Amino acid sequence: MGDFQSPDGMLAGIGWTGKRLKILWAHRYVLPLERQLYGKGFTGAELLPDGDILTCGFNALYLINPIRKTCRPWLVRDDLNDLHDVAVQGKGGERRLIIANTGLDRIDVFRGDGAKLLNRIPLTPLNSESPQIDNDPYFDELANADRPIYLRKLRDQVHPNTVLSLKDRIWVSRLNDRALTLVNGEKVTYLPGLPHDLVPWKGRIWMTTTDGRIWSSNPDLRQGNPRCEFDSYICTGRSGWIRGLSISERLLIVGCTRISRMPRERWTDRSFAHTETGLLLMNRSDGSSLDWLSLEELGEHPKVFGIYSWSRQ
Amino acid sequence: MKPPVLRLLCDSNPMCFGSTSAMLSVLDFVPAESTALVNGVTAELLARDSVVDRTISVNNKSPESMQRAVDFEDFDAVLVVSNQSNIALYADVGLPIFFVDVLYWYGPHKQQPVWSLAERTFIQNFPGVFDRLESQVYQEPPVIVGPLIRQAAVSSPGRKGTLIQIGGARSRWIRPGDNSLFSEQVLSWICHQELNLPQPLTLACGKDAGKAAQHSHLADSIHIDSFAYDDFISKLQQTAVYITTPGQGAVFEGLAAGVDLLFLPPQNATQVLQLAIYERAGLVAEGLNLTALDPLFDHSALEASEEQLTMEVLRSLNRINTPEVAEQVARHLRFQYETLNQVHAVRRAFIEFIGSPGGSLVAEAIHRWWCEQWM
Secondary structure (H helix, E strand, C coil), rough: EEECCCCCEEEEEECCCCCCCEEEEEECCCCCCCHHHHEEEEEEEEECCCCEEEECCCCCCEEECCCCCEEEEEEECCCCCCCEEEEEEHHHHHHHEEEEHHHCCCCCEEECCCCCCCEECCCCCCCCCCCCCCHHHHHCCCCCCCCCCHHHHCCCCCCEEEEEEEECCEEEEECCCEEEECCEEEECCCCCCCEEEEEEECCEEEEEEEECCCECCCCCCCCCCCEEEHHHHHHHHCCCCEEEEEECCCEEEEECCCCCCCCCCCCCCCCCCCCCCCCEEEECCCCCCCEEEECCCHCEECCCCCCCCCCCC | CCCCCCEEEEEECCCCCCHHHHHHHHHHCCCEEEEEEEEEEHHHHHHHEEEEEEEEEEECCHHHHHHHHHCCCCCCCCECCCCCHHHCCCCCCCCCEEECCCCCCCCCCCCCHHHHCCEEEEEEECCCCCHHHCCCCCCCCEECCCCCCCCCCCCCCCCCCCEEEECCCCCCCCECCCCHHHHHHHHHHHHHCCCCCCCCCCEEEEEEHHHHHHHCCCCCCCEECCCCCHHHHHHHHHCEEEEEECHHHHHHHHHCCCCCCEEECCCCHHHHHHHHHHHCCCCCCCCCCCCHHCCCHHHHHCCCCCHHHHHHHHHHHHHHHHHHHHHCCCCCCCCHCCHHHHHEEEEEEEEHCCCCCCCCHHHHHHHHHHHHCCC
């Protein structure tokens, strides 16, 4: 998590009693001063086999041990900007790190230990009709060319949100294209919303769009035909900017973040006056609401980014 | 079309560590399979750095040795840092050249074949570079880039001790323990009673220079080590005081780290000239150069070739290997330490003038070129 009103990163442990969601613990991490950017905490993450969490900050990867509450910079480079997600591909010596270097509209591939850059895959808009964002005031702040790249807000055109490694292929959710594709731009699945999370489940890729809908698509098709599994707003009446998705046999959980101004990409046609920050738990079989957990108490304006199923080793 | 992984040959000048550390600062940002030519002192950095995939041990000052040791078919391009010995060879075998000059301000002229044969050329910024570039005519002008250095990822709290660095301290003309006693001399300056530096003391240098320093009776009072580049940067970040010979990269690294930085006298030709530039820029008070420490220094050597000036530097260092000069240097170091606040603003302005680290710019150009080949 992050917080719009702070440069800190946050991690919260949430428990499910079978009847209620509850906050078990929450840690706030002060990131190195020279790497801080106000409003930018942690974004996407990867749960490692040993229980540690490799998470993106704006311009670095951090390794968190949730039990010891430690957090240390793990991969820090000056050519990282607005990282949104990290995925691990392969195992052992063949392990690769896939990073959504979102500000630079690029997917960077590193050796598993992060010590060597192996490939840079630039992303370009799928078509010329993708929305142009040149006039967005969001980018006027901290755009000064005198600032180092890693502390600047750059005008990305594709905005890769999430990377997913599945059967040795890399999938990317592309916000401005409203699409899911392979990293090379093939196998396009267009979505009627702004895609964020990608979770593999029972042979399909499940996705969120930030308006609250949850979709699934068959990754084997040449061109995807997304199926709307749930609309969390219709199912529960709760709404927010949706980021974070976790799925189990019985449960489905999504993260919501309160919206205080209409984002650069219109969210939905609904008013954002009633949006909230918290976690929405649904019954996966019928989409019924099982519980809602507010996370407002964790900060001034906390921002949910990812949800991962974690248990104490 | 998706480009395959670039197979990059890496050729840095085997003169101390400067060109090699500059090379590594570029390789950090190039997605490539990197094969580095190693020759003596450069192996100490290249053979234990994670961005280098393979090394080839060869005398890369000799095109004949290169032809025997390197199969050029295995490579798509070559990145050369300040070593012009093999340029004609690369051109002959049709290997695209990316050339970085870390000493563009130095030398009699800049019209060697590399400036027209290379695919792209880059110059590390330094006082005098801009004026010189303005006076030259090239088919495609070189790009001036900021310091080719690595920086510590994040600052670490609790700085302690003193780090003294003299670089690789070995070149084709300088052989530590044989014709140079510089590392031992440094110990006599640093451990002088005039100075009271934060403890512990660490001397970072090439392996041969380290071995030579071990012969000093003062070796027990200092930890002597030959660091991998990343370990050196990490050590620099944790140190309270940093004392360095007047190289380029080593000085840039210290300034960028914001550590208390003191200068040592020079140990080779370029350092004599660089120290004069640092003095003129106000980064350090006069009095440390060989022209000041050695009344017999042959000033005409300043206009001579690098080899001739290096020989005069070696003779001069030998002449000033006396207790009197050791005391003089130690007093100067103490003066630098006590007046650091007076040079702070000038040093800050200097590092701003040099610019932000340039390795990623060189790397971007190589990567862009490679992608263009497959469009």
